[in-house]
Structures are given as C-alpha cells and as structure tokens.
Amino acid sequence: MADRKKRVVHRRRIQPIWLITAAVALLLVWAVVQYRQDMAAPPATQPPTEAVAAVGDTITIAAAGDINISQPLMDQALQSDGSYDFSSQFVGVASLLSNADLTVVDLETNFCGAPYDAQQHNAPESLLSALAQAGVDLVQTANTASIYNGVAGLESTLAAVEAAGLTPVGTFASSRQGEPKYTIVRTQGFRVAFVAFTKGVGNLRLPQGAGDCVNLLYTDYSTTYQQVDEEGIRQVLDAVAAEEPDITIALLHWGSEYDREISQTQRQIQSIMLEGGVDVILGAHSHLVGEVETGQDGLTAFSLGNLLSVDSQSGTNQGVVLRLEFTMEEEGAKLTSWQYDPVYLSGTTLVNTNDAIALYESGYVDRVSQELYELLCRSRDQIAELIQPEPEA
Numbered sequence: 001m002a003d004r005k006k007r008v009v010h011r012r013r014i015q016p017i018w019l020i021t022a023a024v025a026l027l028l029v030w031a032v033v034q035y036r037q038d039m040a041a042p043p044a045t046q047p048p049t050e051a052v053a054a055v056g057d058t059i060t061i062a063a064a065g066d067i068n069i070s071q072p073l074m075d076q077a078l079q080s081d082g083s084y085d086f087s088s089q090f091v092g093v094a095s096l097l098s099n100a101d102l103t104v105v106d107l108e109t110n111f112c113g114a115p116y117d118a119q120q121h122n123a124p125e126s127l128l129s130a131l132a133q134a135g136v137d138l139v140q141t142a143n144t145a146s147i148y149n150g151v152a153g154l155e156s157t158l159a160a161v162e163a164a165g166l167t168p169v170g171t172f173a174s175s176r177q178g179e180p181k182y183t184i185v186r187t188q189g190f191r192v193a194f195v196a197f198t199k200g201v202g203n204l205r206l207p208q209g210a211g212d213c214v215n216l217l218y219t220d221y222s223t224t225y226q227q228v229d230e231e232g233i234r235q236v237l238d239a240v241a242a243e244e245p246d247i248t249i250a251l252l253h254w255g256s257e258y259d260r261e262i263s264q265t266q267r268q269i270q271s272i273m274l275e276g277g278v279d280v281i282l283g284a285h286s287h288l289v290g291e292v293e294t295g296q297d298g299l300t301a302f303s304l305g306n307l308l309s310v311d312s313q314s315g316t317n318q319g320v321v322l323r324l325e326f327t328m329e330e331e332g333a334k335l336t337s338w339q340y341d342p343v344y345l346s347g348t349t350l351v352n353t354n355d356a357i358a359l360y361e362s363g364y365v366d367r368v369s370q371e372l373y374e375l376l377c378r379s380r381d382q383i384a385e386l387i388q389p390e391p392e393a
Helices: 016-040 070-076 087-098 126-134 150-163 230-242 265-277 355-360 369-385
Strands: 058-068 102-107 138-140 167-169 183-187 191-197 249-255 280-284 292-295 296-299 307-308 318-329 333-344 349-352
Touching: 058 087, 058 191, 058 249, 058 280, 070 087, 087 102, 087 126, 087 307, 087 318, 087 333, 087 349, 102 249, 126 150, 150 167, 167 183, 167 191, 191 230, 230 249, 230 265, 249 265, 249 307, 265 280, 265 296, 292 333, 296 333, 307 318, 307 333, 318 369, 333 355, 333 369, 349 355, 355 369
Parallel strands: 058 102, 058 307, 102 138, 138 167, 191 249, 249 280, 280 296
Antiparallel strands: 058 318, 183 191, 292 296, 318 333, 333 349
C-alpha cells in the first residue's frame, strides 16, 4: 500500500512581542482611567477623633434667668426702617454671657413671624441673633410660653432657634416623636447633658397627639400642680444616665410667679433630680432671685430671677448670671467652684451691677448716676442675702 500522505496543518503563531505590547497598552489605558477617577473623587478622610477631657481639664457653664419680651422692650428695639435690633439691650451683660464654654438662658418667647405681639409672646427673630452674638448657646424652651401660639408656634419657634445657631432644650417638634428628650453637647472634651422641664404651659393643655412635645413636671400640669410625674421624669433621667455624660444639668421652670417660697413638690422634684444623676438644677419662673443650695448631691439654684423682662412687680428687674466650673477628676467631672454676678434692668437697659458700681466709685459719674448707683448697691446687697441667706439662729 502506498503510504498515506501526512496531512500537515500550518498554524499562524503570534509572536511574543505583540502580546507584551498589547498588555502594556491595556495597562496604560487602565492607569489613565483610574487616575481620572481618583482626581474626580473627594479625598478619603478619617473621621475626627472625639476629644476626651483629661484629669485636670476644666469647663465653665454660665446660666441666666428669664427672657420675656414685653412691649417696652419691643419699642426700644424698633428701628427706623421697621426692623428690630435687640443687640444693644445685651451690651451691658455680654461679657458675663460670653465668658464661658456654654451659656444657657430661659426663653419665654415664641417666634411665629410678623405681625409681632408682645402680649402673645411673639417676638422678632432678631432677638435670637442678639442672644447668639452676646454669647448664648442654649435656650430653655420648656416653660409657660411653650405652646402659647399652639403646636405650630412651638415648631416655628424651634426652627427659628436652630436657624440662629442656638440649641433649644425641653421642647420637641411633633415630627420627631420618639427621639431622646434631652440634649447632649460636646465641648472642651466634656459631654454635657441638658434636660429641661416645665410645671405647665400657661394653664393650657397639650393637644391630643402632642403630649411628647414638652417635658412636664406634673401630671396635673394644667390645674393644681400637685401630682409630680415621677415616672416620666425618671424615664428621661434614666435615658440620660445610659449615655454616661460627664455632667448633667436640669433646667426647671417651677415654683410660683413672684414667690420665693419653696414648695413641697419642688423639694420632691429636687430629690428625684439629684438622685437621678443631675449635678446642677437651674430654676426659673418666679422672676425673682432665689436661694442657691449646695451639698454632696449637687447644686440647686431655685431661681436665677429675670435677665430681660420689664415687669411692674417688685424685685423683677434683677437677676444673676451664675458661673459654674467643673474639673475632670479621676472618678469623673466634679463641680469645683461657682460664683454669680448680679444684673439689673434699668428701664430697658441691662446693667452688670458690679461693673456699674465700680465705674461710679472710680469717678465715672457720667456713666452711672448717683440714683442708679444707690439702687444698684441695694440690689447687690439684697441678692447676696437671697443667694446665701444667713442661717436661722
């Protein structure tokens, strides 16, 4: 048999140099695309590490009393173009308010837009700008005026406060139901918790479905103020304690207007607060300066009086700015010192009492009249007795 011819198949071979060239080209294209993506994307950043206070670090907290914008204060702030500027009303006390890491006041005013009406507790939003410029950081909004203009007024007030860069404490928008009923502020490495409660809301009742909009001290908050809401208060304090803040401050709108007497239910509330981990209680509502009690459990200032409020009642034109200093120790933050500065409302002008007295005694009689000087001296001495009364014999 003839030999079968072998079938030879010729295959075209790709030379290695072409493979290498193609691979290099692909790598170059990928590198260019990746470079453009990296340039377009924002640079990756590590989240900032939260500062923690070390042993020996300190923080100062300032607190002042009620702000209630009456018609004389509105008239004084009215400008020729129809706008309102309240900044001049705080010039005399701005150094006291700004010379602290955190400053809080009680704000008994709503912000519902024009037309403004002092009798309806509806003030111009420029008041908030003046407070922020003067050094205020937080405002207690749980008080008599919380729902004076309804839940809508409460919510517009919260929006205005936050838009001004301030933090409201004690009231909450209905759309945020279920959120914590407290506020934690971080500054100087300290975590400071603020809670705020009010005895009532001007004898009004919260509408159905709005019960969580205001922290309340009493279950009978619209009638006799006798039934302390122990369960509700403790729930808030327990939630705060679970956060393990360094300091807890309670802002309480309590007691009776134009009355310095400390009621039985105030004592009950005081005990609940201090036992629940509160370090300092700051009181408001009486419009009169009250006693400051100190003890191992904490400090209670029953009333800081008025900061800015024109009122015909005796004693309502004076107040104090309380200054608290906390120091971080091995076992935690401790209140290591406190002091106060008396303030006085002369007409519609706030006066730093001690500074004005010093000016007069230094010969600046054109700045302080003799009549005002004598009023300030009496006010200073009266406040000293009210803050730390002489023990009974």
